[in-house]
Amino acid sequence: DTGVSQDPRHKITKRGQNVTFRCDPISEHNRLYWYRQTLGQGPEFLTYFQNEAQLEKSRLLSDRFSAERPKGSFSTLEIQRTEQGDSAMYLCASSPSWPPGQFFGPGTRLTVL
């Protein structure tokens, strides 16, 4: 399978705990994106990497959120001091430089109790 993979698929945590999600993009894609999707809504853009450089961050990405892509391959998204409002599906996508069009992974569903 050469699609985008995400781990874990589900995460249940208690409020105040830290969580980390991993995304492995399609191998030849140099661009990687993180989105958040809540029930009944479309995905909302969080951040974007080109290779290892984080080029754009949404205002949705509060100081408790941090994302890395240290070697330009996989990426991690960490949420510190989780809040119940962080409960959502976190989606990762990747794309080549051209043509436009992002390919999404299955997502990590986070539940904060």
Added chain:
Amino acid sequence: AQSVTQLGSHVSVSEGALVLLRCNYSSSVPPYLFWYVQYPNQGLQLLLKYTTGATLVKGINGFEAEFKKSETSFHLTKPSAHMSDAAEYFCAVSDPARTGGGADGLTFGKGTHLIIQP
């Protein structure tokens, strides 16, 4: 700022009937346009996209969409609905004038849930 409006949070059609899902966008420049489909508990799958050139684009599973600049629309159609088409459909836009030709984050609509009646 870009925005996407999908008219109708739920659309119900009979099996074999025409599917029409509406998408209108607001953008300062002609954007790149996308339709994605999402099945329950899964990620999004790209159905089709418009970047440049022919305004009628064909995608997977028999879907097509037409970019109409004058109407700022990108409606999704399929001539004959199948039960397997039941899913959530999202329209999305990106701004080619921003970082690296459409490499910025996509702006999504709220989605349309397509229901197929037997």
